[in-house]
Amino acid sequence: MKSNFEYLKRYWPALAQIGAAAENYLYSDPNACLYKLGMFGERLILEIFAFEHIPEPAVDNTHSNRIRLLKREGLIPKKIDDILYAIRKTRNSAVHRGEDSVDDAKTLLQMTYNLSTWFMEVYGDWGYISADFVMPEKVVLPDYEAIIKEQEEKIAALSHQVEVVSTEASAKTTTERVQKAETTSENMELSEAETRYLIDEQLRKYGWEADTNNIRYSKGTRPQKGKNLAIAEWPTDSKVSKNGYADYALFVGLQLVGIVEAKKANTDIPSVIDYQCKDYAQLIKFEHNEYVIKQWGSYKVPFVFATNGRKYLKQIETKSGIWFLDLRNSSNAPKALQGWISPQGIMEQLEKDISSANATLQNTPFDLLRDPDGLNLREYQIRAIEAAENAVIDGKQTVLLSMATGTGKTRTILGMIYRFIKSDRFKRVLFLVDRTALGEQAADVFREVKIEELMTLDSIYNIKGLDEKEIDRETKIHIATVQSLVKRILYSESDTMPSVTDYDLIVVDEAHRGYILDKEMTETEMLYRNQDDYISKYRTVIEYFDAVKVALTATPALHTTEIFGKPVFNYSYREAVIDGYLVDHDAPHNIKTKLRVEGINYQKGEQLAIYDPLTGEVMNSADLEDDMKFEIDSFNREVITEPFNRTVLNEIAWDLNPDGKGKTLIYAVDDNHADLIVKILKEIYSEGGVDNDAVMKITGSVAGGNKKKISEAIKRFKNEAYPKVVVTVDLLTTGIDVPEIVNLVFMRRIKSRILFEQMLGRATRLCPGIGKTNFEIYDPVGVYESLQEVSNMKPVVTNPTTTFEDMLNGLAVAKTDEEKAYLIDTIVAKLQRKRSNVSEKALEQFIYLTGGQDIDDFAKSIRNNNVKRSADVFETVGLPLVTPIEMSSLVDDIIKNKEAFLVLDKDKVHHKRPVVIDNHPDEVVERTRGYGEGQKPEDYLEAFKQFISTNINTIAALKTVCTKPSELTRESLKGLKLELDRHDFTENQLNTAWKEMTNQDIVADIIAFIRQQALGSNLISHETRVKNAFAKLRLNHSFNKTQLDWLSRIEKVMLEETVLDKQIFEIGAFKNAGGFTIIDRRFGGKLNEIIVELNKYLYEDGGNVA
Secondary structure, eight states: OOOTTGGGGGTOHHHHHHHHHHHHHTTTOHHHHHHHHHHHHHHHHHHHHHHTTOOOOSSSBOHHHHHHHHHHTTOSOHHHHHHHHHHHHHHHHHHHHOOOOHHHHHHHHHHHHHHHHHHHHHHTOTTOOOOOOOOOOOOOOTTHHHHHHHHHHHHHHHTSOOOOOOOGGGGSOHHHHHHHHHHHHHHOOOOHHHHHHHHHHHHHHTTOEEOTTTSBGGGTOOOOTTOEEEEEEEEOSOOSSGGGEEEEEEEETTEEEEEEEEOOTTOOHHHHIIIIIHHHHHOOOGGGGGGBOOOBTTBSOSEEEEEOSOOOOGGGGGGSSEEEEETTSTTOOOEEESSOOOHHHHHHHHHOOHHHHHHHHHHSOSHHHHOTTTTOOOHHHHHHHHHHHHHHHTTOSEEEEEEOTTSOHHHHHHHHHHHHHHTTSOSOEEEEESSHHHHHHHHHHHHHSEEETTEEHHHHSEEEOTTOOOOOTTEEEEEEEHHHHHHHHTSOOSSOOOOTTSOSEEEESSGGGGGOOOGGGOOSSOOOSSHHHHHHHHHHHHHHSSSEEEEEESSOOHHHHHHHOSOSEEEOHHHHHHHTSBOEEOSOEEEEEHHHHHOEEEOTTOOOEEEETTTTEEEEOOOOSSOEEEOGGGBTTTEEEHHHHHHHHHHHTTTTOTTSSOEEEEEOSSHHHHHHHHHHHHHHHHHTTOOGGGEEEOSTTGGGGOHHHHHHHHHHHHHSSOOSEEEESSTTSSSOOOTTEEEEEEOSOOOOHHHHHHHHGGGOBOOGGGTOOEEEEEESSOHHHHOOOGGGOOOOOSOOSOOHHHHHHHHHHOOSHHHHHHHHHHHHHHHHHHTTSOOHHHHHHHHHHTTSOOHHHHHHHHHHTTEEEEEOSSOEEEEEOOOHHHHHHHHHHHHTTHHHHHHHHHOOTTOOOOEEEEOOOOOEEEEEEOBTTTBOHHHHHHHHHHHHHHHTTTSHHHHHHHHOGGGOOHHHHHHHHHHHHHTTOOHHHHHHHHHHHHOOOOOOOHHHHHHHHHHOOOOOOHHHHHHHHHHHHHHTSOOOHHHHHHHHHHHHHHTTOSOOSGGGGGSHHHHHTTHHHHHHHHTTTOHHHHHHHHHHHHTOSSOOOO
16 A cells, blocks of 8 residues: 555655554554654754754754654644654653563654645645645565665665755745644644653653553553552443543552543533542542542542543633543532643542632731731731732632832741641642742842741742752742753653642732843743743743743733733832832932933034944944934934033932942943943042942943852942942843942933833932932932823833844853853854845955854854764764863864954844944033922922822811811821822922922921921921920920930831821831830820820811811
8 A cells, every 4th residue: 555654755755664554563563663753853853954954963963852853943832742742752661661562653654744744835835735644554575675775765864964955935024834733733733642641751751650452451450569550451340431431541659640531622621520520539440449638529539530631721611621620619610721630639639628728827816927026027027928828719720919119028928938837728828920030039038037936938838949950849939040940840851740839829020020020030031932932831831831820020911811810909119108118209400411401403414423333433424415403312322422421420420329328229221331321420539539339331232241250340330339339231120139239320211100110219228327318319300201101001012033243152151161162053054044034244354254154154064063873773963062172172163253243233224224423512501409290399289289189078087187187197108198198299209399399408297398388387397296285294204214215216116107196106116015005004095195195285286177
C-alpha cells in the first residue's frame, strides 16, 4: 500500500522517507518504528528552524532545547508540544530500555501522521486537506531487507543538510504562521487512543504511574502500597457505556481517590462528568469496597475528572481543559483545571476542611497583629486583612486590595498570610513577585519581623526562597518570581510539572506591575516577545494554580481589575495623608521660562545645528524655507536646549539644599538628558564648594548596565549621606523606598497618571528623623498640563522590546557560559530577523563596521565559532565546541562590534531622527505656586471661603466645626478632610497660600482655617492653640504629679492630632496602656469632663457662632 507520508515528498522528501520507514518497521520491529518516529519529530523541528531562519542553539543543541526555543517564539502550540513530547519520550524508552510494543507504535504512528498534516497546513499549503490515516496492514513484503536498506540509504542521503524550501506559506509572515499553527492544532482531531496516550504522558508528569496499554485492570494490575497508580479500564457496575469500565481509576496506595474519563476532542466535557463519572463513582463493585476511603452520600469516590487532552481555552470552555468535580459536597460545581492534581495534592485535598477553617478564622481576634512588640499593625491594615478574609469566606476566588505606596503592604501581607496559615484555611502560599529585589525584600521581612512570642514567620513556618524551585509537604510559603514559574509551567525542561494544587493561596505583590515591562526587569531568560506576550504569560501563571488569588497594588490598572476584580478594600494616598501616615506635597512650584512660554523659534533662512545620532556628528542644515517652532513637549527630545535646563537649574539648585538632610530626585527625559542635568548641577554646586559626590545619575545604563553596580548605587542613595541629588529616567519611578526624599523635580512630561502617581510615591513616606512634614514638587515643564484624565489610564510600557544594546550589556555581565551561550543565540536570532528589514544605509554602515561582513555572514561567523556538527550513531546533534577561554574570546569579539549593532538598533521604522542643538538664551519669567487648579494664593483662599459658605448647611461636619467644634469626632473630621481634599483644599496648601499672601508663617490646622474663613476667627497655629488650651486647663485645676504626667502625654499626642475625643485613647500607646477606662481612673473618673473642657479652650479663637 502507499505510505501515509508520501504527500510530504513535494517539499520535504526526507520526512516522507522517514515516515515510510517507520510504517515498514511497524510489525517486524516496533522498536525501530518508534525510533524512526522520534527521528521524524527531530527532522520536522529542524525544518521549522530552517524555514523560520532561526539558528539552532549554540550550546545544548538537543531536540528538547530546540523545541523549547520554538515554543518561546510561539511557533509550537500546546497540543503539538504534547505530541512531540510523547514521540520523544517513547523513542528514548525504545532506545534505552528496549521497549517493544506494537500497540504503542500504532498509536504513535497515527499521532505522527497528525503531526505531519499540521506541519503541511502551517508550512506547506494553507489550503491542504489531509486524507484519513490508514493503518498499515501486516503483510510479508518480498525481499523485505532490501527495501529497508534502500529506504535507510535514501534517508541518510537526505539527512545531511536541512535546506529552506519555498512553499505557499513562505509568503506569510511569522505572526500569521503563529496564528495558523494555533488554529490548525486546535482543529486537529485525535482519536480516543491518541488522546489516552497523551493523557498517560500528562499523568506521569504529575506523579502518577500511567500506561494505558500495560497498567490496566485486565492485565492484572491492582492497587499497591507505596504506589500511585492510574489503572486503566477499571470495571464498575455502571451500565452507561463500555460495559462500565472507567478509563482510569486513581489510587494512592490502596485508597481509591479518583476516576478519570478520557474523550476525544470536540466532546462536551462537563456533561461527561454528569453522565459517566458520577455513575462510575456511585457504582463501585462490591469486591472493590476495600479500596473505598468512605462514602459521601451515594458516592464512593471523592474526586472525578474528565478531559479530551486539549488545553483549557475560555472561548471553548466546555470542550477543553481538565474538568474536575469534588463529590464530597453536593453543592460543588464542576470546574476546569489547567493541569492535573498530583497524588500528594489529592491527599491534601482530602485533609482540607474549609468550613472549619473559616470558622476558626472568623473567631480569631486580631490582638496579636496589633501587638507593639510584634507586627504592630495600624487599623487600616487590620481592615485590609479583614476585607480579604471576608471575601475568601464568601467564596471569592480573586481578591484585590488597593493600598497607597508607603502604607505598609508587605507587613499587611505578612499578617494576612500568618492568619490564613494559622487557621489552616490555606495549606501553602505562593508569594509571587515580578522582581528578584521584591522577593528578597519580602524574605527579609519574613525573617526579621516578630509576629508571635518573639518569633518570626520564618522561624514558625517552613519558607522556601527565590533560589528554591521545588516544594515539599512541609513547605508553607514559597517566594517566587513570575519569570521562574513561567519557566516551570510553560517551558519546563524536566519530566515533571507543578501540581495545580501545589499552592491554594497566591499573594501577588505590586499587581499593577504585571503590566510594566521595564528594562531593569528583564532577566537573562528573555521569555517575552512583547508586552502582550508578557501579560499573557503573567496571567497564565496566575490562573494555572487552582488557588485563591489575593493581589495588592497602589495603582490599580485596567488589566489588574480584569484579572482580580474590583478592589474589596481601598486606602488611598489622600486618605493616608489625612490619617497622618504619609506626607503631603505642598503647592507645586511652577517655573516658567521664556523658552517654555514662547517656544524655540527659528526664522526663515536660518540654519539649524543638527546632531546625527547615527554618525555622532553635528552639522548645519540647509537654510530653512519657512519658520520653525519647538514647543516645550519637544525639549530634550527633538531639540537639545542646554540654556533651558541651565536656567531652570540655576533657579532651583539651592532650594534643593545639597547641605540639608533631605534628598532630591530629578526625572529626566532620557539618558543623555540625565547626563546634561548632572553636568549642569555639578557646575553650579562646584561654585558653592559642594562635594562633587552630591549629584549622581542612576539609570539602567550606569556601569554598562551592570545590575550589581546599579543596586549598589541605589543603596548608597538610600543609606548614605551622598548623593543628595539623584537624576533618573525610569529606574527609580517605582519600588524604591528612600524616606529622606523631600524634593521631586520633573524635567520631563508624563502623560500617564498611574506613572505620575508612582513617581510621587517616591517622596510620600514619613521621615521624622529629618523633620519631614511635606515634600516639594518643582514643575518647569508643565507636567500637570500634560497629564491625561484618570479615565484614560493605560498600562505603562517602558521598554517592551529588547535592543541589541540591551543584549550586549547583558552579555558583558553574564556570569556563566550557559547564560552567555543563550544570549549569543538570541543575538544571532535577532540578526537573522533583522537582515530582511534593514535600510540600505544601515546595511552599508554595518558592513563597513564589521570589516566587510553583511548581516548573514556576520551571524554565521558567530555560529561557526560557537558550534561544530558531529554525526552521532543515532542522530545529528550540535556539540558545544567552546572552552571557557574560547567563550570569553567569542564574547569579546561580539562586543567589539558594538558600534555595528548600534547602527541596527537605530535603523527602525520609528527611530529617533537627528536632534537639533539649540543655544537660544533663556530666562525665568515667572515662578508661582500652583494652588488647586493652578490658582494664585489669594484666589485659592477666596475659593476656599466660597466653598465653606456654600456648603456650611449641607455638609454636617462643616457645620459642626463652625457651631459646636467640641462635638466633632475623628471620623467626621476625616470625612470632611476627604471632601475638602476632593476639591483640592489641603492643610499644606492653605498654610503655604496664607504665608505667601500675608507673609505670616503660621502652621494652622484645617479647623482653624474653616473657622477663620466662616466666622472671622483669629488664625492661630495648631501648636499655639493646643499649648494655650492645656495651659488654661492646668491653671484652673490642681492636678497631682501622675495626672500632670498624663496631661503632658495627651498634649504631645494632640500636637499631632486635630480632634480630642474618647476614641483617641483607644489607639496607639494609650490603648496599650489600658485605653480610656484605665486612664480615666487616673483622673478619678473625670477624664470625660476634662475632654469637654479642653475642647472648649481649644476653640476660644474669637469667632462668632455661625
